Amino acid sequence: MSKNNVFDVLIVGGGVVGACVLNKLTRIGKKCLLIDKASDVATGASKANSGLVHAGYDPKPNTLKAKLNIRGNKLYPKLCKRLGVKLDKCGALVLGDDETQLDNLYQRGLENKVYVEKWDRKQILEKVPDLADHITCALYARDAYIVSPYFFTISVADEAVLNGAKVSLEEDLVSVEKKDDIFEVVTKKAIYYAKQIVNSAGAGYNEVAKLLKAEEYPLEFRRGEYFVFDKIKDFNVPCTLFTMPTKLGKGVLITPTIDGNFLLGPTSTESDTQTKVTSEGLDEIRNKAQLIVKNINFRNAIRQFSGVRVISGDDFVVEKSKVADGVINIAGICSPGLTSAPAIAEMVTKLLGFSLKEKENLKLLKKRVLFKELSKAKQIQLCKENKNYCSIVCKCEEITKGDVIEALNRPIKVASVDAVKRRCNAGMGRCQGGFCFTKVVAQIIKERKIAYEQVKKENRGSEVCLSDIREVNND
Amino acid sequence: MIKTDCLVIGGGPAGMSVALSASQNGSKVVLVERDEVLGGILNQCIHNGFGLHYFKEELTGPEFAYRFRKMVEKDKNITVLLNTLVTKIEDQKVEVVGSVGRETIQAKAVILAMGCRERTAANISLCGTRPMGIMTAGTAQKMVNIDGKMPGKDVVILGSGDIGLIMARRLTLEGAKVHAVLEINPTSSGLRRNIMQCLEDFDIPLLYRHTIFEVVGKDRVEGVYYGQVDENYQPIQSSKKFLPCDTVVLSVGLMPEMNLASFVPVSRVTNGAIVNEYYQTSKEWLFSCGNILHVHDLVDNVALEAQQVGKFASLYAQGKLPLQSKPIEVAHTKDFGYVLPSVVYEGEGEVEVKFRLKNKVVKKTIVAKCNGVVLDKKFVLAGVPGEMLKLSINKNGAVGKIELSVE
Structure with a gap:
C-alpha cells in the first residue's frame, strides 16, 4: 500500500446523503471514494420519494431532524444554483379542518423559526380552486421547494467526480480490517485503503455496520406508494398540498414535480425492502385523494411506484461510532432526509474532524439544458450544429438523441436504461418507454461500446435481453 | 417555413394512404414520419394476414408497407420528411424537429395519422415490483423482429389482444416457453384466426377471467401471482397461484394518443377525436384517420378509411x-360501443357509418332509422366487438337524428 492509494474517506452508499458527503469532502480538498452495490447512484430511497425540500415546520423542535431540515432547506437554493439543478420555490400548504391542530402546527413552525402563515378557506381557494369541500384552514409554508431527488443526487455526485472524487459502482463489500490506523476495504472488485469510513448505506446500513464492527440499529422499513400523473392540466395544483392527520387517518399529499407532472401519495406501510405497489396501497391513495382536491382523473396516471424509507427510532442517527474508531454512522434517514442531506454532509465533515472551508478554483458542472427547454432560435441553431439534436428518441418527453448522448457522458458513466431516464427523462412520459426503450438501449451500446446483452434496465441481473434469437436453451 | 396544401402526420399505413389520396385529388402533400423509414408498426409485424381486403392477397406487414412506400416514393406531389417529429400543432402551423432541423410547416389542411400506442402496466395499475422483463407486446416484438434479441425464455402474456397472440407464437417459434395467456375479460378482443393459429396450434393455454395479481422479482421478473377475477373484475384470492417466469408481455389494449391535438374534443370511448362526415375534428382544417381516430381491426380498413379522408382533406385545402x-x-x-362519424350533413347521397358492437350478437339486423323511417339495414350472422362493421346509409331526406339499433 503506497500513500497515494489511501483515501482520506471512503463512503459506503450512494444515496443523496452519501453523495452530499462525497461532494462536501471533495470540496474541502479530501481524497474520497464512494462505493455502491447498485449500477448508479440514487437507486434506493433517493430515487423514490416525494421530491420535496421541506420548510421545517414539522419536526419536533431541537431534534436532529429539525436542525438538519432547517439547515438543509437554507443550503438548497445556493447548492441547486451552483449545480444547475432546477428548484421550484412553490411553497406548501398543510390542509385541515381543525383549527386547534392548525394552531399546534403553527406554533411548532414558529419554534423552528420557519416562515409560516395561517390561511382560511377563502385564501386557500384563491391558490387551489379545486379544493376538497371539508377543508377549512391551512398552514402555509413559504420556504418549501420541489426538486428532482434523483437528478439532484446525480448532480451532487457528478460535481464531486468532476473535482477529483472517485465513484465506483457495482461494488460488493467482502471485508473491512483496520491495520495501522488504515482501513483495508476488500470488495469483489478491488482492495481499497481509507483513513476513515462513512456508512451511508441506507437500507443496507446494518450489513455494512457489521463488517465495520460498528453500532447496529434496529431498522424499520416503511413502504410509500405513489401515483405519477401526466402533464395534462386537469386541475390546478400550484404548490405542495399536505393534509393534516384527521379522524380519517393520516392523509396523502399531492405535489407538482419539477418536470411538470403530479405526484400523489405516499402510503406508509410497514414492509420489507421490496419496492412494490399493491392494490391496497393504490386504493388507499385513490380514496384519500378526494380529501385534498376534487376531480382527480386517474385515467391520467402514467405510473405507480413505491419507495422504502428506513426508520431508526424517532430521530436521525448521525454520529461518530463509539466502538469503531474512524467510522461515521448515518442511519434511519427517512423524511426529511432529502432536505437534510446537505446539512448532514456538513455535520459529517465536522465529525470527521475537518473544517467546512472549501478549496478555491473548484470546477463547475455543465448545466443540463434539455433540447426541449431551449428557445426556438437556439433549437434551430443547435440542430444546424449537431444532427443528434434533430433526432427525437423519446416522443412523449421530446428527448433528442443529443440529450441522451449528453446523459451518457456526464462524469459518472452509466450503462442502464433507468440511469439514462433519470439523467434526461427519456422514457418518463405517458407511454413509459414503449417507443424509446430499444432506442435508448441502442444509444447505450454505442456510447459504452458494449453488447446488447450487457445493457441493463437498472442493476446487475436486470439485463435487457438474454441472447440473440434462436439461441435460447429451454430444456 | 415550409408551405403545403396538406400536411400528414405519421407515415404508417394511414399516413401513406391519406397522402396518396390527397395527392391524387390534386394537393401538394408533406408527409412527416418520426422513424427512419415509412411503414410505421407494419415494419415489425413480420407475420402474414395483411392485405386480404385491400390487395386481395395475403401479405406480411413489411410487404404491405413496401407496396404503399413504393407508391408514395413515385408520387411527385408528396414530400416525405423522415426522422421528423411533430412537437406542436397550432392554427394550421405545425412545429417539427428532424431531418429538416427545427422547422415550422404551414398547411391548409392537417391530417392526424399517427396511429395509436399500447396501454402500459400503469394504465392497468399492474401490482408488484418493477423489474426488467415487464414489457408491452410491441416492445417485445421490436426486440425480436428488428433487433434480433430474445427478451426472455419463460413468458406469461397478460391480455389477449392481437399483438399479444402474435407474440405468443413468435416467442414460441424462437425457443421461449409461453406458459399462459391471461385474459381478464370473458372474451378475447383478438381475432378468432389468431387465437387458433397462435395459441391453439401451439397448445398455449388461454385463461379467460384471469389476471396477474402481483409481479415478483427484484432485478428480473421471477414470477407472477395470478388467478381468477369475479364479475366485477375483482381478484378472487382463493384462486391465487404462483407461476415462475422471467418475462411478462402486456397486450392490454391500444389507445390513440391525442396530446398533440388536445385542443379538440375527444370521445371517451375511442379516445380519438370526435369527427363529422368528412372526418374533420372541431377545427375544420384538422382531419383524423386510422388508429389515431379509432383503433381498427385490420390494416386494410385503416388504408381504406385514410383513402376517403385524403380526398376530403384535399378538397378542403382547395376550398372545394x-x-x-x-x-x-x-x-x-x-348495443354499440361507438358509431363514427357522430355528425353527418343533410343532403343527397350515401354516407358510410362505422361501428363496433358492445357485445356479441347472433343473427341480428343492424338498422339505421330517422324519425321511424328505416334508411338502411344489415343482417349480421355473428358479430363480435373485436370486428369493425360498416353500414352505408342513404341520407336523402334525413333530418335531425339518425339512430342505429340492433333488432
Whole structure:
C-alpha cells in the first residue's frame, strides 16, 4: 500500500446523503471514494420519494431532524444554483379542518423559526380552486421547494467526480480490517485503503455496520406508494398540498414535480425492502385523494411506484461510532432526509474532524439544458450544429438523441436504461418507454461500446435481453 | 417555413394512404414520419394476414408497407420528411424537429395519422415490483423482429389482444416457453384466426377471467401471482397461484394518443377525436384517420378509411369541400360501443357509418332509422366487438337524428 492509494474517506452508499458527503469532502480538498452495490447512484430511497425540500415546520423542535431540515432547506437554493439543478420555490400548504391542530402546527413552525402563515378557506381557494369541500384552514409554508431527488443526487455526485472524487459502482463489500490506523476495504472488485469510513448505506446500513464492527440499529422499513400523473392540466395544483392527520387517518399529499407532472401519495406501510405497489396501497391513495382536491382523473396516471424509507427510532442517527474508531454512522434517514442531506454532509465533515472551508478554483458542472427547454432560435441553431439534436428518441418527453448522448457522458458513466431516464427523462412520459426503450438501449451500446446483452434496465441481473434469437436453451 | 396544401402526420399505413389520396385529388402533400423509414408498426409485424381486403392477397406487414412506400416514393406531389417529429400543432402551423432541423410547416389542411400506442402496466395499475422483463407486446416484438434479441425464455402474456397472440407464437417459434395467456375479460378482443393459429396450434393455454395479481422479482421478473377475477373484475384470492417466469408481455389494449391535438374534443370511448362526415375534428382544417381516430381491426380498413379522408382533406385545402348544410346527429343504442362519424350533413347521397358492437350478437339486423323511417339495414350472422362493421346509409331526406339499433 503506497500513500497515494489511501483515501482520506471512503463512503459506503450512494444515496443523496452519501453523495452530499462525497461532494462536501471533495470540496474541502479530501481524497474520497464512494462505493455502491447498485449500477448508479440514487437507486434506493433517493430515487423514490416525494421530491420535496421541506420548510421545517414539522419536526419536533431541537431534534436532529429539525436542525438538519432547517439547515438543509437554507443550503438548497445556493447548492441547486451552483449545480444547475432546477428548484421550484412553490411553497406548501398543510390542509385541515381543525383549527386547534392548525394552531399546534403553527406554533411548532414558529419554534423552528420557519416562515409560516395561517390561511382560511377563502385564501386557500384563491391558490387551489379545486379544493376538497371539508377543508377549512391551512398552514402555509413559504420556504418549501420541489426538486428532482434523483437528478439532484446525480448532480451532487457528478460535481464531486468532476473535482477529483472517485465513484465506483457495482461494488460488493467482502471485508473491512483496520491495520495501522488504515482501513483495508476488500470488495469483489478491488482492495481499497481509507483513513476513515462513512456508512451511508441506507437500507443496507446494518450489513455494512457489521463488517465495520460498528453500532447496529434496529431498522424499520416503511413502504410509500405513489401515483405519477401526466402533464395534462386537469386541475390546478400550484404548490405542495399536505393534509393534516384527521379522524380519517393520516392523509396523502399531492405535489407538482419539477418536470411538470403530479405526484400523489405516499402510503406508509410497514414492509420489507421490496419496492412494490399493491392494490391496497393504490386504493388507499385513490380514496384519500378526494380529501385534498376534487376531480382527480386517474385515467391520467402514467405510473405507480413505491419507495422504502428506513426508520431508526424517532430521530436521525448521525454520529461518530463509539466502538469503531474512524467510522461515521448515518442511519434511519427517512423524511426529511432529502432536505437534510446537505446539512448532514456538513455535520459529517465536522465529525470527521475537518473544517467546512472549501478549496478555491473548484470546477463547475455543465448545466443540463434539455433540447426541449431551449428557445426556438437556439433549437434551430443547435440542430444546424449537431444532427443528434434533430433526432427525437423519446416522443412523449421530446428527448433528442443529443440529450441522451449528453446523459451518457456526464462524469459518472452509466450503462442502464433507468440511469439514462433519470439523467434526461427519456422514457418518463405517458407511454413509459414503449417507443424509446430499444432506442435508448441502442444509444447505450454505442456510447459504452458494449453488447446488447450487457445493457441493463437498472442493476446487475436486470439485463435487457438474454441472447440473440434462436439461441435460447429451454430444456 | 415550409408551405403545403396538406400536411400528414405519421407515415404508417394511414399516413401513406391519406397522402396518396390527397395527392391524387390534386394537393401538394408533406408527409412527416418520426422513424427512419415509412411503414410505421407494419415494419415489425413480420407475420402474414395483411392485405386480404385491400390487395386481395395475403401479405406480411413489411410487404404491405413496401407496396404503399413504393407508391408514395413515385408520387411527385408528396414530400416525405423522415426522422421528423411533430412537437406542436397550432392554427394550421405545425412545429417539427428532424431531418429538416427545427422547422415550422404551414398547411391548409392537417391530417392526424399517427396511429395509436399500447396501454402500459400503469394504465392497468399492474401490482408488484418493477423489474426488467415487464414489457408491452410491441416492445417485445421490436426486440425480436428488428433487433434480433430474445427478451426472455419463460413468458406469461397478460391480455389477449392481437399483438399479444402474435407474440405468443413468435416467442414460441424462437425457443421461449409461453406458459399462459391471461385474459381478464370473458372474451378475447383478438381475432378468432389468431387465437387458433397462435395459441391453439401451439397448445398455449388461454385463461379467460384471469389476471396477474402481483409481479415478483427484484432485478428480473421471477414470477407472477395470478388467478381468477369475479364479475366485477375483482381478484378472487382463493384462486391465487404462483407461476415462475422471467418475462411478462402486456397486450392490454391500444389507445390513440391525442396530446398533440388536445385542443379538440375527444370521445371517451375511442379516445380519438370526435369527427363529422368528412372526418374533420372541431377545427375544420384538422382531419383524423386510422388508429389515431379509432383503433381498427385490420390494416386494410385503416388504408381504406385514410383513402376517403385524403380526398376530403384535399378538397378542403382547395376550398372545394361541400359547404356544410344542417347537421344530423348519428346516435346509437346501448348495443354499440361507438358509431363514427357522430355528425353527418343533410343532403343527397350515401354516407358510410362505422361501428363496433358492445357485445356479441347472433343473427341480428343492424338498422339505421330517422324519425321511424328505416334508411338502411344489415343482417349480421355473428358479430363480435373485436370486428369493425360498416353500414352505408342513404341520407336523402334525413333530418335531425339518425339512430342505429340492433333488432
